[in-house]
Structures are given as C-alpha cells and as structure tokens.
Amino acid sequence: MKVKYKNSLEYKAxxxxxxxxxxxxxxxDFNDLGSRSQTTRIFKKLVTEKKLVRISFGVYAKTxxxxxxxxxxxxxxxxxxxxxxxxxxxxxxxxxxxEKEYIAGRTLQVPAKRVIHLKSRCRRHLGxxxxxxxxxxxINAR
Numbered sequence: 825m826k827v828k829y830k831n832s833l834e835y836k837a838x839x840x841x842x843x844x845x846x847x848x849x850x851x852x853d854f855n856d857l858g859s860r861s862q863t864t865r866i867f868k869k870l871v872t873e874k875k876l877v878r879i880s881f882g883v884y885a886k887t888x889x890x891x892x893x894x895x896x897x898x899x900x901x902x903x904x905x906x907x908x909x910x911x912x913x914x915x916x917x918x919x920x921x922x923e924k925e926y927i928a929g930r931t932l933q934v935p936a937k938r939v940i941h942l943k944s945r946c947r948r949h950l951g952x953x954x955x956x957x958x959x960x961x962x963i964n965a966r
Contacts, residue, residue, distance in 0.1 A: 833858050837866045841875075841886075847899040848908040851882040880950045883909050898952060903938050906950050906957045916943035920960045 829835065836857055841849060854863045867884060870876040874896040876884040885905045887896035898905045910917055918924075920939035925931045941960045950957040 833862055834866055834869070837863070837870075841870075846908055847886045847905050848879075848912055849876065849884045849886065850912055851884070877952055879905060879909060879952050880948050883913070883950070885909075885952070902952055902955045905952075906938065909950060910940075910946075913946075913948075914944075915946045917941065917946075918943060920958075 837854055840854065840857075844853075851863055851867060854866075857863060867876065867878075871878060871884070874887060874889060877887050877896055877898065879885050879898075885898045888899055889895070890897050917940045919927070920935070920941055922931075922933070922935040922939060926933065926935060937958055938955075939958045939960050946959070
C-alpha cells in the first residue's frame with residue numbers, strides 16, 4: 825500500500841499491522857487511531873490490495889499471495905486462524921467429538937471439516953472462501 829504521508833492514519837495502521845504477531849487482526853485493535861469509519865475504510869483498502877482477508881465481522885487475517893493461483897491465502901492456515909480468532913474474541917471452545925476420537929486413537933478416520941464444541945456463547949460465523957467453521961450439533965452455547 826503506497827502512502828503519501830508518514831503521519832497519516834493509513835501509514836500508522838500499516839506499521840501497527842506489520843508489528844503485530846499472529847495472523848489474526850481485530851478491527852477494535854485499531855480504534856485508538858481514529859473513528860470507526862476511518863478504520864473500516866483502511867481495512868477495506870487493505871482487503872482490496874489482498875494484504876488482509878475478512879473472516880468474520882470485525883475479524884481479519886493476514887495473507888500472502890499464492891505462487892500458483894495468485895489468490896490470497898491466510899498465513900499459517902485457515903484452522904490456525906480460526907483458533908486464534910476465537911481466542912482473541914474470548915470464546916471458549918474445545919475440539920469436536922470426531923477430532924477427540926481421532927486424537928485418542930479410537931478411530932483412524934481423519935476429520936474432513938473443522939468442527940468445534942462451544943463452551944461459551946457465540947453467534948458469529950467464521951469462514952474464508954469455501955471453508956467455514958462448524959459448531960457441533962449446529963448449536964450455539966448459551
């Protein structure tokens with residue numbers, strides 16, 4: 825992203841983004857830089873430049889460009905980004921029953937989709953492209 829002025833809000837956001845660890849970024853982490861509409865405008869610009877992708881409302885993930893397809897891919901993988909997003913949003917969860925059985929060695933079938941069991945309330949949808957995070961038994965904990 826090319827920035828004209830080093831004192832601008834865009835430049836400050838880019839510097840903060842590059843210094844942040846992990847692959848998930850919350851929009852509320854940038855609230856101290858400016859108003860909600862200003863930060864939203866910056867995130868939209870970063871999404872169009874394929875430096876970020878939106879995985880949920882106010883939750884974005886850092887990307888890199890695939891050498892083969894030219895599409896943006898999430899750094900560290902989609903599953904790791906979902907886990908990190910849930911931890912940053914302070915949503916308690918545990919692996920789904922199929923994943924637990926595979927880890928315990930009771931089955932050899934590898935779970936095809938990422939399914940989690942919620943321990944706290946979550947009314948969000950997390951996903952990128954065709955990959956969606958599924959809540960076990962299609963319920964949201966209350």
